Amino acid sequence: MSCKTISAANVAESFISELKQQITALETKPLLVAFLANEDPAAAKYAEWSAKTCAETGLRFECRRCPRTELEDRLIEANEDKNVHGIMVYYPVFGGTQDGYIQNIVSPQKDVEGLCFKYRYNMYHNVRYLDKENTIKCILPCTPLALVKILEYIGAYNKILNYGDRLHGKTITIINRSEVVGRPLAALLANDGAKVYSVDVDGIMELHRGQGLHLKKHEVFETDCTLPEALSRSDIVITGVPSPTYKLETAQLKDGVIAVNFSTAKNFQDDIKGKASIYVPSVGKVTVAMLQRNLLRLFEYQTKVKI
Known part of the structure; x- marks a missing residue:
């Protein structure tokens, strides 16, 4: 039997091309802030990869390292910062239910990973919009x-x-x-x-x-x-x-x-x-492209700038 191998890079190509066009047209580039509060080498590598791919498409990216005991306060600060358009966290931090709690600290307005309770509840119940007018789509988990x-x-x-x-x-x-x-x-x-x-x-x-x-x-x-x-x-x-x-x-x-x-x-x-x-x-590579698409959607909802 002939088997076709599909590269994630090929799947991501059209999404990345579209992202570049959309971001180039923006006067203010969306800012994604990622919090690294663990010592996981894989998480650090993912942060480097995220920074590189955001740079390629023109997005702004900041990796903020902090002790896990300070993570909750740092997330709240980022929620309230109008210059921050998207927030993500590299897990695991504490593990178990405490990580679930951390996921719900991130504001739905900035949750690029779609992991907060509101988005997960809507996903499981097949509710695709946040508003009755069906103008604000829910964010879906990237992978x-x-x-x-x-x-x-x-x-x-x-x-x-x-x-x-x-x-x-x-x-x-x-x-x-x-x-x-x-x-x-x-x-x-x-x-x-x-x-x-x-x-x-x-x-x-x-x-x-x-x-x-x-x-x-x-x-x-x-x-x-x-x-x-x-x-x-x-x-x-x-x-x-x-x-x-x-x-x-x-x-x-x-x-x-x-x-x-x-x-x-x-x-x-x-x-x-x-x-x-x-x-x-x-x-x-497709996961990272979806992360950036989610960020643009949140940026559009926050700033009312049509993308």
């Missing part, structure tokens, strides 16, 4: 949004169907149920009509479009489905296990599967191209 854009790029979404139902008939397995990527992604794909198996170390949940009063948003179900069963049924398999030792067995996958990896580790075995029709080994 889940990037994965949606990648699936659109490779044609997994059926454009003949109505918007919001373009994954109808697709079965998808996501091996990651984190609150930052896996669970939001499962909700987004289920809200677009897919049947989704959401997998983590504690088991498997099933998500798909509801019925009756729940027709417009997904529902979550307990399932007895095993991982091998889910994989054998799945048209698309998306992995995000942050461990170099985790490898998904190629033999368990459906012939012609679309295989997407968003972990920094390679979760698929080396022979994946013999089974998959499309393979996406990484998504990072």
Whole structure:
């Protein structure tokens, strides 16, 4: 079987080009402030990468290092600073529920990552706007949004169907149920009509479009489905296990599967191209492009400058 490998750089190219045009036309360039309050080398590298990509498109970027004990106060200051248009935090900081608390400190007006409670609640309930007039769109988490854009790029979404139902008939397995990527992604794909198996170390949940009063948003179900069963049924398999030792067995996958990896580790075995029709080994550059798109949207809402 012939497998097509899709580069994240190629997917991001059109978004980056559009960003450059939009930013060039702005008199005031939006400012993204990122807070680094941990000693994680990966976070520091991501900060360097963010600075570089923002410079390439013309955005202003500041990485502000601080002790984690000061992070809450620094976030509040940035919320109140009119010169700051977007805020992000490199996690983990404390870990667990305390990081969830930190996510909710960031103002929805400046939350480029879409991780505060308001945005997450609306996403899970398939509420796409903040206002009744449907003029202010909600911010979506960057990596889940990037994965949606990648699936659109490779044609997994059926454009003949109505918007919001373009994954109808697709079965998808996501091996990651984190609150930052896996669970939001499962909700987004289920809200677009897919049947989704959401997998983590504690088991498997099933998500798909509801019925009756729940027709417009997904529902979550307990399932007895095993991982091998889910994989054998799945048209698309998306992995995000942050461990170099985790490898998904190629033999368990459906012939012609679309295989997407968003972990920094390679979760698929080396022979994946013999089974998959499309393979996406990484998504990072698309994630950064979505971060910048989110920033421009927030800048537009704050300043009333039409972009």
